[in-house]
Amino acid sequence: MPQTDAIRDERVRALADGSAMPTLGLGVWQVPNGDECENAVRWALELGYRHIDTAQAYGNEESVGRALRDSGVPREEVFLTTKFYPARDDPAAEAELSLRRLGVDQVDLYIIHWPQRGPTWAWPGMEEAQRRGYARSIGVSNFRVDELEQVIAVADSAPVVNQVQFSPFEYRRALLQACVERHVVLEAYSPLGTGRHLSHRTVTEIAQRVGRTPAQVLLRWCVQRGTVVIPKSTHRERIEENGQIFDFALSDADMASLDRLDRTGGTNKARERKWW
Numbered sequence: 001m002p003q004t005d006a007i008r009d010e011r012v013r014a015l016a017d018g019s020a021m022p023t024l025g026l027g028v029w030q031v032p033n034g035d036e037c038e039n040a041v042r043w044a045l046e047l048g049y050r051h052i053d054t055a056q057a058y059g060n061e062e063s064v065g066r067a068l069r070d071s072g073v074p075r076e077e078v079f080l081t082t083k084f085y086p087a088r089d090d091p092a093a094e095a096e097l098s099l100r101r102l103g104v105d106q107v108d109l110y111i112i113h114w115p116q117r118g119p120t121w122a123w124p125g126m127e128e129a130q131r132r133g134y135a136r137s138i139g140v141s142n143f144r145v146d147e148l149e150q151v152i153a154v155a156d157s158a159p160v161v162n163q164v165q166f167s168p169f170e171y172r173r174a175l176l177q178a179c180v181e182r183h184v185v186l187e188a189y190s191p192l193g194t195g196r197h198l199s200h201r202t203v204t205e206i207a208q209r210v211g212r213t214p215a216q217v218l219l220r221w222c223v224q225r226g227t228v229v230i231p232k233s234t235h236r237e238r239i240e241e242n243g244q245i246f247d248f249a250l251s252d253a254d255m256a257s258l259d260r261l262d263r264t265g266g267t268n269k270a271r272e273r274k275w276w
């Protein structure tokens with residue numbers, strides 16, 4: 001797809017390094033390696049998803065790779081992300097192991113899972129992974145604004161993505177703004193609040209009024225806020241439902257009502273507490 005079209009199409013986000021990534025992906029956090037993961041990924045690909053998000057820490061790269069092969073969808077049509085587990089020391093060596101588990105020659109995106117031991121030490125290794133062709137694009141996850149700035153300051157090849165917890169309830173407005181200004185695409189994980197946000201009254205009321213489901217409303221909010229979004233589900237009908245978010249739009253008034261659900265005070269932080 002020519003890049004100018006990619007930029008105009010809300011189904012695709014242009015990355016600062018010249019690549020592009022599908023706005024919607026399937027996340028497989030907390031899905032065990034094995035049938036459950038393989039089914040979810042295979043269904044997603046059957047239903048038209050072209051973006052899968054895994055991580056070394058999830059322990060399910062083998063299943064993601066197997067489902068990708070079994071799906072029959074050509075490798076080059078699927079955007080595949082994995083994440084460097086930062087308790088390890090060598091991002092390039094770990095990327096090579098990921099490729100073997102996934103059974104692919106390259107991932108489309110390789111990101112530092114969280115800034116353990118500081119934001120910058122792993123970056124030269126991430127760039128090395130890119131130089132060796134293990135990853136087409138490189139980025140970060142769970143980085144707040146100052147951590148992102150530190151990486152950019154030392155980078156030859158700047159991060160093009162920051163994947164963070166993001167939803168109307170975690171509307172990290174200052175972080176989003178900083179990412180936009182630095183040409184970093186914000187990727188929203190846990191967009192449904194791992195399921196908790198689906199039953200909030202504001203969300204269910206909007207959903208009922210516009211004739212959509214609460215999940216579709218929450219995901220559509222992310223699309224209209226300009227992010228990439230990676231809902232997780234292991235149920236085929238939910239994976240399908242979550243994919244139907246490009247054929248309607250939320251009004252400015254509904255977007256504003258959802259914005260007001262933010263509980264972070266529009267923070268520039270990527271997370272409320274450390275887990276490492």
Ligand code: A2P
Nearest residue numbers: 190191192193194195215231232233234235238
């Ligand atoms: P399941 O995997 O059993 O389908 P998040 O993406 O914010 O992490 O949310 C994932 C959680 O939300 C999972 O528990 C998932 O359950 C559930 N979920 C995902 N999509 C839907 C949906 N369309 N309707 C209801 N629950 C959903």
